[in-house]
Amino acid sequence: MTARTPEQDEAPRTAEEEPAGSRQVRRRLTFGVAGDIADLPAALSPWQRAYEAWRAAGLTWGHGAPPRERAKPAAPAEPRPGAKAPKPKAAKPKPAKPARAAKPAEPAKSAKSAKPDPGDVLVAGPPKPARPPAQKPVLWRRLRVRAAVGVALVLVAAGTIVVVEQRADAPAEPGIPGPVAADGLFALDPAAASDGLVQDLTAVASAGATIVAAGTEGTGAPAARARFLTSTDAGRAWALAEIRTPDGAAPPPGEAPRLIAGAAGHWAALGRTPAGAAVAWTSKDAKTWTRHPAGTAFTPADQVTGLARTAQGFLAVGAAKGRAVTWTSADGRAWQRGTAPAATRLDGVAASGGVVVAHGTTAKKVVKKRGRRKVTRTVVVEGLWRSADGGRTWAAATVPQAQGSYGAAKGLTAGPGGFAAVREGRQTTGRKKRRRTTRFGVLFTSPDGLKWQAVSRFGGGGVERFGGTPDGLAAIVRGAKGAHTILRSTDGRTWRPGGTIPAPVRGSGLTVAAGGALAITGRQGDDAYLHGVDLDAVPGAVHAERSVRALAAGPATAVAVGSTNGAAAIWTAPDGLRWARAQVPAGRWLTDAVHGSRGWAAVGRTAGAVAAPLVLTSQDGQAWQKAAFPAGPVPVAVAAGPSGYVAVGPRTAWRSADLRAWSRAVLDGVPADVAAADGAYVAVGARGKAPAIWTSPDGVKWTAVKAPPAFTAPLTDVAAHGRTLVALSASATALVSTDAGATWTQRNLGPGLTAAAVTATPRGFVVTADTGGDAAVLTSPDGTTWRRLGVAGLSGQGEQRLTALTVMGANLLATGTDEGAPTLWRTPVPK
Numbered sequence: 001m002t003a004r005t006p007e008q009d010e011a012p013r014t015a016e017e018e019p020a021g022s023r024q025v026r027r028r029l030t031f032g033v034a035g036d037i038a039d040l041p042a043a044l045s046p047w048q049r050a051y052e053a054w055r056a057a058g059l060t061w062g063h064g065a066p067p068r069e070r071a072k073p074a075a076p077a078e079p080r081p082g083a084k085a086p087k088p089k090a091a092k093p094k095p096a097k098p099a100r101a102a103k104p105a106e107p108a109k110s111a112k113s114a115k116p117d118p119g120d121v122l123v124a125g126p127p128k129p130a131r132p133p134a135q136k137p138v139l140w141r142r143l144r145v146r147a148a149v150g151v152a153l154v155l156v157a158a159g160t161i162v163v164v165e166q167r168a169d170a171p172a173e174p175g176i177p178g179p180v181a182a183d184g185l186f187a188l189d190p191a192a193a194s195d196g197l198v199q200d201l202t203a204v205a206s207a208g209a210t211i212v213a214a215g216t217e218g219t220g221a222p223a224a225r226a227r228f229l230t231s232t233d234a235g236r237a238w239a240l241a242e243i244r245t246p247d248g249a250a251p252p253p254g255e256a257p258r259l260i261a262g263a264a265g266h267w268a269a270l271g272r273t274p275a276g277a278a279v280a281w282t283s284k285d286a287k288t289w290t291r292h293p294a295g296t297a298f299t300p301a302d303q304v305t306g307l308a309r310t311a312q313g314f315l316a317v318g319a320a321k322g323r324a325v326t327w328t329s330a331d332g333r334a335w336q337r338g339t340a341p342a343a344t345r346l347d348g349v350a351a352s353g354g355v356v357v358a359h360g361t362t363a364k365k366v367v368k369k370r371g372r373r374k375v376t377r378t379v380v381v382e383g384l385w386r387s388a389d390g391g392r393t394w395a396a397a398t399v400p401q402a403q404g405s406y407g408a409a410k411g412l413t414a415g416p417g418g419f420a421a422v423r424e425g426r427q428t429t430g431r432k433k434r435r436r437t438t439r440f441g442v443l444f445t446s447p448d449g450l451k452w453q454a455v456s457r458f459g460g461g462g463v464e465r466f467g468g469t470p471d472g473l474a475a476i477v478r479g480a481k482g483a484h485t486i487l488r489s490t491d492g493r494t495w496r497p498g499g500t501i502p503a504p505v506r507g508s509g510l511t512v513a514a515g516g517a518l519a520i521t522g523r524q525g526d527d528a529y530l531h532g533v534d535l536d537a538v539p540g541a542v543h544a545e546r547s548v549r550a551l552a553a554g555p556a557t558a559v560a561v562g563s564t565n566g567a568a569a570i571w572t573a574p575d576g577l578r579w580a581r582a583q584v585p586a587g588r589w590l591t592d593a594v595h596g597s598r599g600w601a602a603v604g605r606t607a608g609a610v611a612a613p614l615v616l617t618s619q620d621g622q623a624w625q626k627a628a629f630p631a632g633p634v635p636v637a638v639a640a641g642p643s644g645y646v647a648v649g650p651r652t653a654w655r656s657a658d659l660r661a662w663s664r665a666v667l668d669g670v671p672a673d674v675a676a677a678d679g680a681y682v683a684v685g686a687r688g689k690a691p692a693i694w695t696s697p698d699g700v701k702w703t704a705v706k707a708p709p710a711f712t713a714p715l716t717d718v719a720a721h722g723r724t725l726v727a728l729s730a731s732a733t734a735l736v737s738t739d740a741g742a743t744w745t746q747r748n749l750g751p752g753l754t755a756a757a758v759t760a761t762p763r764g765f766v767v768t769a770d771t772g773g774d775a776a777v778l779t780s781p782d783g784t785t786w787r788r789l790g791v792a793g794l795s796g797q798g799e800q801r802l803t804a805l806t807v808m809g810a811n812l813l814a815t816g817t818d819e820g821a822p823t824l825w826r827t828p829v830p831k
Helices: 023-031 046-056
Strands: 152-157 160-165 198-207 210-218 225-231 242-244 256-263 266-272 278-283 288-293 303-309 314-320 323-329 345-352 355-370 373-387 395-397 405-415 418-429 436-446 453-458 463-469 472-478 484-489 496-501 505-512 518-524 527-530 546-553 558-564 567-573 589-596 599-605 613-618 637-641 644-649 652-656 663-666 670-677 680-687 690-696 703-705 715-721 724-729 733-737 745-748 754-761 764-770 775-780 800-808 811-818 821-828
Touching: 210 256, 210 518, 210 527, 225 242, 225 256, 225 278, 266 303, 266 314, 314 355, 345 418, 355 405, 355 418, 373 405, 405 436, 405 472, 418 463, 436 472, 453 484, 472 505, 472 518, 484 505, 484 518, 496 518, 546 811, 558 599, 558 800, 567 613, 589 644, 599 637, 599 644, 637 680, 644 670, 644 680, 670 690, 670 724, 680 724, 690 715, 715 764, 724 754, 724 764, 754 800, 754 811, 764 800, 764 811, 775 800, 800 821
Parallel strands: 198 256, 198 505, 198 527, 242 288, 256 303, 303 345, 323 345, 345 405, 405 463, 463 505, 546 589, 546 800, 567 589, 589 637, 637 670, 670 715, 680 715, 715 754
Antiparallel strands: 152 160, 198 210, 198 518, 210 225, 256 266, 266 278, 278 288, 303 314, 314 323, 314 345, 345 355, 355 373, 373 395, 405 418, 418 436, 436 453, 463 472, 472 484, 484 496, 505 518, 518 527, 546 558, 558 567, 558 589, 589 599, 599 613, 637 644, 644 652, 652 663, 670 680, 680 690, 690 703, 715 724, 724 733, 733 745, 754 764, 764 775, 800 811, 811 821
């Protein structure tokens, strides 16, 4: 963004008096004299007129930000090409709510940044030379805008000029603009009492004043994304860390860090992918994390239960197929299977100095007498093992029972002066009616992991969690009415209260930072829990769910359907640009919409644990009503044709001529999409793992159609242009039919593509696809030959996706995401 300069206090100058190429000249040429240049046709858009004004002034019109004048040497440097830059936005009041309210995340502010010139606008200029890449923390947040260092897109509607920053980080074909950030276009629900996402903090660790809490956020396990919250001042201030792959891309969803350990300059975390493969994250400063595959040292059968930072690097422990396993790594990236003690399982590990101690279970033979016979049995008992060489060799150790303790040791940790662990304890006093049992915890410590002794007892109704560091120890014990009490100790001998934890919280991690500061993580309902911290106040720590799942267009209105804040949402726009929320009946989400002869229809599911159909109808796209619909499967897609409206869902198709009464038909598979072609309705989906296609002349009687023998992938989307149809699979291949779905041929879209969406246009078809983090757009006049368009803003650092398409008049509309934030693409229908 630009800084305010001393020019603001000077008398206004004309364009001719300004230095060539100056910021004021560019702004005036864009919004001032551009409208007054003689001999320009009135039909030209403000964008075209601005271009002519620049050309007439002798300035180069191109991609990239122009050189900027600086108010003083302390002004911030311009972002490098491809870097992310925050966009200023007006602060919004936080609505009152009974629970945590969704609110837009504010961009991170620099104390050295000058205020932007309100009248300035980013415009195109000569490309800058590339700068060496620099590591720069970037907040991973849903409401963050991708770097806007490209062309400003001017939208003129109802006499108002709306400036939306267009991303320009890739060459574009002439006449094809790039997507724009759509945070402010697809508004959240201002009255929502929930953010609609599931957050969890699953692990926490500290070293000195640095604390790292790790967990996930998303709509559920498959879609959740890893996140790390970091404090470098013992928990007084927190920030969201950046996570990247080694090549700078955004990590894939579904990965959850479960264990974390580290020290100054060396941090590591371990977790799993949705497929069960191990994944690691590493960091030097706890502020920026890099995601790595953990390698072949881990197998899907492994259970990793503990992680510690040692003098040699990192040591993880666990089990596989009834035997203890250890893994070692010098840097947290490359892991090797290590030597494990003779145990059936290891469930905890701690390191102090050059010594490592692991806790677990082992098999033991026990001989008992049964009458005159001796019977030998194998039982599983507690075990403790010590290693003085980083886990290469192990020797057994024992934590004794003392001071009324019983059961297994809990919470093995490295505390002040060495190692520490606790056992449950109890003491019974009195007789008969006066008999009373007191519960407590017993602390055991060891300076070297070999010799252990009981040093103190602390109260409570049972030990829920125990942990610590050389800076102190802490225990969470059960209290009254389900609440939990925190107890703290600096030396292990004296204990004092440290506060309480509400009953609904399910704790998952506990650590003690410098000065005895506590960090306790967990989950409270669907929200993450960090003891003593308002996560809403941490920039980027809490996002709001927002998903645009489908687009549809009518004669004068575009409709987008999806969900925000955990509830169904619909947005409408008269031109595909000015989007406004519509009032809709309660529901969980909407997946598709269509306009037909009787108005609009949108389909989805209701809220609640049990899914139920949700069908909404509207005459104008503004006021929506819940329609009567048969109970049973949930519809996922809807189309409109000469015979009325057809919706499809698992093993079912429904038809309605008037959006009031619906008839039901059975399909032998699971359709994913439906389209209306000339003379037929066509549904596509899957039958098991195979593709499935059904056709119907009226939406009532359906016939299964065979796919080409070599085509084996399930189908996800279909679009019709006359009697020609294109059906997509989640791969680089598609099926094409020229006879309204009766016969199909296989076509290749191109290498390295994962198809995302398809729509028919007056000129043929358009497909969007994923290239492994970047987005791609392909066009075809007939579904047979495909050409990839050059569209700016679909590649670069992070993930860019276009996931929904429709055609409105002469324009193509698409919505997607960039780094999780919504984007909108509006362009003339491509050839």
